[in-house]
Amino acid sequence: MTTIHHINCxxxxxxxxxxxxxxxxxxxxxxxxALVDTGIGLQDVHNPIKRLGQQLIDMxxxxxxxxxxxxxxxxxxxxxxxxxxxxxxxxxxxxxxGGLSDFPNAQVHMSVEEHTQVAGGHWRYVSTHxxxxxxxxTYGHSARQWFGLEARPVxxxxxxxxxxxxxxxxxxxxxxxAVQQEGRWLFHVGDAYYLRAExxxxxxxxxxxxxxxxDDDAQRRASLEQLRRLVRDHGDKIDIISYHDLAELPLS
Numbered sequence: 001m002t003t004i005h006h007i008n009c010x011x012x013x014x015x016x017x018x019x020x021x022x023x024x025x026x027x028x029x030x031x032x033x034a035l036v037d038t039g040i041g042l043q044d045v046h047n048p049i050k051r052l053g054q055q056l057i058d059m060x061x062x063x064x065x066x067x068x069x070x071x072x073x074x075x076x077x078x079x080x081x082x083x084x085x086x087x088x089x090x091x092x093x094x095x096x097x098g099g100l101s102d103f104p105n106a107q108v109h110m111s112v113e114e115h116t117q118v119a120g121g122h123w124r125y126v127s128t129h130x131x132x133x134x135x136x137x138t139y140g141h142s143a144r145q146w147f148g149l150e151a152r153p154v155x156x157x158x159x160x161x162x163x164x165x166x167x168x169x170x171x172x173x174x175x176x177x178a179v180q181q182e183g184r185w186l187f188h189v190g191d192a193y194y195l196r197a198e199x200x201x202x203x204x205x206x207x208x209x210x211x212x213x214x215d216d217d218a219q220r221r222a223s224l225e226q227l228r229r230l231v232r233d234h235g236d237k238i239d240i241i242s243y244h245d246l247a248e249l250p251l252s
Contacts, residue, residue, distance in 0.1 A: 002160035003028040004179060004186060006241075006250045007073040009039020010095060013061040017206065018195065020244035022095055024070060025188055026077070027158060027179065033079060034086035034156045035070060035106075036177045036188050037243065038099025041129075042069050051128050052094060060095060070099040086156040088164070090190025090243065091174040092118040094126040101132045109154050111164055112138040114173025124171070124215075139164050146178060147234050149226060167192040167227070169220025170213065178238075185238045187230070192223050194244045199228055 010022035022039035044051045045064045052062060066072055071081045081103065088109045089096060100108065110118075115138045118125050139152040144163075152164040152175075163178040167189060176189040197204045214220040230238055241248045 001029070002158045002179070002181065004181065005077060007070065007077075008068060008249055009037070009070045009073060009099060010068055011063040011065065012095060012244070013063055015061075017209070019246060020194065021246050021249050022068075023188075023241065023243050023245070023249050024073075025177070025179070025186075026070075026074060026079075027156070027160070027162070028079065029158045029160075031080075031083050032157060033074070033081075033084045034088065034158070034162075035084055035099070035103070036088045036179075037090055037096045037190070038070050038087060038102070040064065040069060040095065041098035041100065041102050042066065042071055043101055044098040045069060051098070052126060056094065056126070062095070069102065071102045088154055088156070088162065088177050089114070090177060090188065091171045092125045092129075093171070093191070094129060096190070096243070097126070097129040100129055100134055104132050104134075106135070107137050108134040109137050109139065109156070109164070111152070111166065111173040111175050112140040113166075113168075114171060114175070117172055147230060147238065151178070167223040169216050169218070169223045170210070172215050174223075183237075187238050187240045188243070189227060189240060190243050192220070192227060193242050196242065196245050196248060198224060199231055199240075 005026040008021045009024045025036035027034040045066045074081045084103045087106045142152040144151040154162040161180040164175040167176045170191045178187045194206045
């Protein structure tokens with residue numbers, strides 16, 4: 001059975017807003033490891049200005065703590081970072097991709113729509129995070145359905161099924177990642193919402209940031225409505241978490 005470790009791979013501090021985390025998943029089965037998103041990487045910590053630029057650091061509130069990188073989190077669990085063979089990305093924003101270069105031999109899984117934006121040099125992505133030449137595997141439209149949403153199966157070689165679920169809007173290829181476990185699903189929805197309060201209200205102040213940072217806000221809102229539907233109609237089968245809400249990160 002696939003074990004899921006919840007690991008914090010970075011912290012962002014923006015004045016007047018709650019401190020947020022970079023909530024990644026480490027999937028573990030035997031000697032095989034896979035990451036869902038990669039947080040702030042070792043190279044970001046060691047050379048932040050060159051990797052990210054001061055303007056982005058200040059805007060997003062990046063904090064640089066080596067123990068919080070995915071490599072060090074994996075080592076702290078007594079596991080070998082060299083065993084990470086797969087990385088599944090919700091999208092290509094720099095707080096999600098900083099650790100890619102720490103796992104240069106891993107295959108990186110992403111929606112074809114998101115990869116098109118990354119490869120095309122969209123302004124929101126940081127080219128230094130991809131300069132090492134990731135081994136991409138992209139996923140296009142699928143006829144598979146998952147609780148009323150399109151599902152794109154991801155081949156990471158684990159006994160638990162892993163699916164990319166399009167949740168477009170924050171970026172034009174943004175996806176959640178669903179992982180099956182013992183009759184239930186853990187659904188990591190990336191930045192489809194920043195704080196869990198967004199599942200119940202449009203009036204939280206963070207919704208203004210979500211609107212500002214969306215490539216397509218109408219689609220972002222439609223994706224958020226789908227998440228609200230899943231919580232309402234399928235909460236007995238699906239556990240939903242996002243990338244940034246500190247309250248959703250298990251203490252252990």
